[in-house]
Amino acid sequence: MYDYDIEVKNVDVYYGDVCALEKASLKIRNKSFLGIIGPNGGGKSTLLKVILHLKKPRSGEVKIKEGLTLGYVPQFALFDRSFPISVEDVVLMGKLDHKLAPFRKYNPGDIKKAEEILARIGIEDLRKRQIGELSGGQLQKVLIARALVTDPDVLLLDEPSSSLDAATKDEMFEFLKELNKEKTIIVVTHDMEIIFNYIDSIACVNKSIHYHDEDKAIRVENIEDVFGCPINVLLQTGTLNKRVIDGRYGND
Ligand SMILES: Nc1ncnc2c1ncn2[C@@H]1O[C@H](COP(=O)(O)OP(=O)(O)O)[C@@H](O)[C@H]1O
Ligand SMILES: [Mg+2]
Secondary structure: OOOEEEEEEEEEEEEOOEEEEEEEEEEEEOOOEEEEEOOOOOOHHHHHHHHOOOOOOOEEEEEEOOOOOEEEEOOHHHOOOOOOOEHHHHHHHOOOOOOOOOOOOOOHHHHHHHHHHHHHHOOHHHOOOEHHHOOHHHHHHHHHHHHHOOOOOEEEEEOOOOOOOHHHHHHHHHHHHHHOOOOEEEEEOOOHHHHHHOOOEEEEEEOEEEEEOOHHHOOHHHHHHHHOOOHHHHHOOOOOOHHHHHOOOOOO
16 A cells, blocks of 8 residues: 555646636655646646645545645746845745744744755855846745755745756756655656656656656657647747647647
8 A cells, every 4th residue: 555645536627717727636656756747838837836735626625634744846937036135034035934923033943944955055155145146947946945944745846846956956956856765755747757767656747637657668658648738849848839829639
């Protein structure tokens, strides 16, 4: 018997009349390194939001194992970099409890924890920098540090590598692999190199979920048959593709 951290059962999610997920089901094993792939608009970010209880499903249920805590690194492009705030403050924001007053003071323990995380990620020297002065890779690390400051059991990352160069990407995924010894990692990605080098199970989200956890047996040339997603969608790194926008796959 496997030990599951998260179970998504028959979930339907709508934004107004737009159906983002339909009868989506997925079980996520403890300490797995799950890759979520699929076309743009397929519902990958929505799936993470449903798991995080940031978006309520119209029907179905999401079960998180009792006592587990979740950390979230949102999609990079959505983060406002012009906001005048330091690296340390961004990381400390991860400590803020929504139930507490907005201007709560951090305690010395929180600041020590933030410093530890920044050191572990190798960016302690950036502590006092404004986020507007960081490179894409540095900012991505800061957002990961923020998600880790509460020491979550499960870390969810939405397209963390899309703005990174190859070296920074490898460095980040080596770090995630290290974290995976003690945490479950869920990562939305289009990056085949990451899919084949780091993840141990894979789910393709295209309104519903095609799920596999024996990815090592899947060959690249079979991936379209297995996941119902065309290979060009999987290989693409965020470039808009007409076939994807139209929602047409195959037959041409
Ligand atoms: N806040 C929102 N309001 C309305 N529609 C949304 C919103 N967020 C996502 N959608 C729609 O839901 C569908 C799934 O989106 P999303 O989960 O962001 O997909 P992905 O992350 O796979 O690109 C798309 O059709 C998208 O346009
Ligand atoms: Mg998305």
